[in-house]
Amino acid sequence: MDNITNGATNNSMFDDVDINSMPYFKVAMTVILFAIMFGMGCAVDYLKLKENLRRPVGLIVGLLCQIILMPVAAYVIIKIFALTPAQAMALALIGVSPGGHNSNVITYLLNGDISLSVAMTTCSNILALATVPTWMLIYATIENMDEDLIIDYGSLAITLLTIAIPIGAGVYFRYKFPKRADVVPKIAAGIALVLLIIVIAVMIVVVKIPFVFSGNTILPTALLPVIGVAMAYAISWIPVLNIPQGSRTAIAIETGIQNPGVANSVLILSFGHKLEIYSNAVTLPLIYNIAQTVMMFLLIVGYRVWLCAKKDRRGISSPEEKNDSIKDDPAKTDLLDDKNLNA
Template sequence: MSSDCWSNSTCSANSMERELSGEMEGQGTLKLVFTVVSAVMVGLVMFSFGCSVEIQKLWSHLRRPWGIAVGLLCQFGLMPVTAYLLAIGFSLKPFQAIAVLIMGCCPGGTISNVLTFWVDGDMDLSVSMTTCSTVAALGMMPLCLYVYTRSWNLTQSLTVPYQSIGITLVSLVVPVAFGVYVNYRWPKQAKVILKVGAIVGGILLLVVAVTGVVLAKGWNTDVTLLIISFIFPLVGHVTGFLLAFLTHQSWQRCRTISIETGAQNIQLCVAMLQLSFPAEYLVQLFNFALAYGLFQVLHGLLIVAAYQAYKRRQKNKHRRQHPDCPEVNYEKNPRETSAFLEEGDGAAVTLRLPGPEQQHRVAE
């Protein structure tokens, strides 16, 4: 760029940079408030969900981490490949393609734990997957980005936000650990905390959705990136569910892995975009990250609504067929292969009486 352009106050590049700076400064207070409030809410939500985690079940996932392994394969296998194919298929510019790849390489976010709870998923597996994917991101994010970005000539180096990953890991592990301890020592109180956390988690989803719309207001919109931000989470949910099903995971695990795959950690993506790209690119890239976060919340709420409608229909069907019997839901899990089970394990029927605490497993 010539020296005249740098000195000219009417230069389009300088005007764009000043416009972006003005917009971001004007929204700085809102972002700060949102960051503080969301951090507190996330801590409370993860603490409450930790109250639903049982040490024995958590240890079983870590001792036989087949569900976690499938989830990690979805997170750092399917999602980066999907991001690469979307970037190629839509003929994105290099900086746009890299932003989509960064999103695909991010670990799972806290929103996945909230959605998993509302679809009666495996909370022990969900918390384990979120934690393990965050730890794995320390090595898998640079590796995936190195492999898939070789198709484009980059003029800037990509910076992995290791500090943000560490903060995310601490903010996840510490509240969950306290929740697990509370559930171990005071199980009755833990059930009350869990119910409160579920409500706070629902509010958190609404706050994220509304704030995403507010922060994106007035920003330049790239239609192609918006289309990708709409498609990407859906592809993650569908492919995650299919891979879990093909590896003979239970229906409960299939729902959990599906949600964990499509829900990415938006904060890490935004942090990496800020560290890696100049101001003139951030206008579009921030908009893409916010749009992805908004759409993954909306998709998740639709999944929850569909599941709750199906669950209510099954309950009504049972009442009509057995009006004199207590309300019991039978959820039959598909038989898992011997590679995923210890000797003596098999398909099971879960008897669900009213209340999450009244669950029994009856061997077939």
């Protein structure tokens, strides 16, 4: 990264793209996002959340994977694939970004520990106020970057609020109305899946996917979420940590599912007026978003197919077996606990 302009290409298609356009679309997306996060909050048992905070082994391991593993993995990929300075800067920003909103939904659909997932997402976004500029300063020092990056603290704060406020409201709603709250996460998960499809459609129509899939950025960028999920799951599997299956799933998903919007915000603020640089760097957050969306879809489909095959082989007929199947599903354990308390 000796000079951030080296390797940047001027692409005329961005001359007609207003990167700050579509305000109504942004408002609509924010409202939908609030609804989804509220639904995820309704899936959180505050007692389990409290336990994760009181015995934070899983939370600490997850945050270390999020804050250290991903930035280091991004830097290794940058060096292996010899990305241009602008592309390297973009991938580095993705690596240091906090957890994304979709991670909670995917954890829920994969029967992971949603309480740990929510705790990780919230903590990683709080810590991002310090970790993002710190990591970028380290990168700038190592690579001698001569451009000052503008960290969008406002965007980080807004991201944190869009997570903390609706999730907190959802947790409180579940505490007050546990029976009514059971159906909300399922509706929210359905909305989230539809939203993923809409996001891909918008990228195809507005941003032009063929342009995104150009150059040598596809493979290195698409590898990062896969590496993040695989390595975090492997680390959380270490026997001495004694991390349960649902928590390992949450840690892996939270690590690999980043918020590329944070990286894009920094790029816009820093280079929105220099389209030759921005057009060369902005492809990576877009590719990452597509790659992690595809990965999430494959994980959900693969897991659900495996789960159906497992249930067909084992069969569930007795009440004890039904209770065992519920215990294997962290998203349903709260329902079992409510039944036991009522009994």
